[in-house]
Amino acid sequence: MPVLILGGTSDARRVAELLPGSVTSLAGRVRAPRLPPGEVRIGGFGGVAGLVGYLRSAGITAVVDATHPFAAVMTAHAVEACAQAGVPLAILRRPGWTGGVRVPSLAAAAQVLPSLGSRVFLTTGRQDLATFARLDLWFLVRSVDPPDPPVPQRMLSILDRGPFTVEGERALMREHAIDVLVTKDSGAAAVSAKLDAARALDVPILMIDRPPLPSGVPVVETPVAAARFVTDVIMA
């Protein structure tokens, strides 16, 4: 009986490695995603009702929500659908990063940004550029696929995906005379090199806080703990 992993992160791929026979679901945002082992399904479920239908028809025994901490809609849908279908759910949320100038949202980041710098390394993802599009600042934008419009007028787009090295990040920030870094608090170890590089260069970090977690659902911090949760509920 399969376990469903809601994916789109390196942690989700690790959970799939630890749970042979699981199915990983991807949203389909990235053109050539890094695929986990095991079965993969791609695309939205069609809201809560669609996910309830999927859980029932596929005979899913447990769900691990290993989506990115900012994929709050998917997480809310998973909580609601699992409750309706009576399927155990754990949310895998790796610990967040510390430090930086903290703001609660992308919109708040766009407001504060001009006071921090004028040559911005923006790493919030290609779908979140609209919020920054009207700012008269220079942007270095790094994303896996090309950014979606609207984008800032003065922007250099580079296509790349982690893991990155501190040395590489330092060289990139130096090359483009970056004076502020903007990032979501993803907490991912694989992309934290930019934080170390910014600190080494005395570049301020504008950090967007995570959306709150839903209450009443077990939260685990590592792929191993997520796999243990699944084993425990299946054995119970």
Ligand code: NAP
């Ligand atoms: P979102 O806003 O929370 O979700 C919007 C809709 O996308 C969901 O209602 C669902 O459609 C679909 N969806 C999202 N994740 C899915 C998954 N794993 N499998 C199937 N459908 C999914 O999501 P998002 O922030 O756009 O993130 C999309 C994906 O990119 C997620 O898998 C996430 O882990 C990954 N990701 C996101 C970020 C980020 O900054 N948000 C960064 C890196 C990776 P239906 O309602 O039709 O089911």
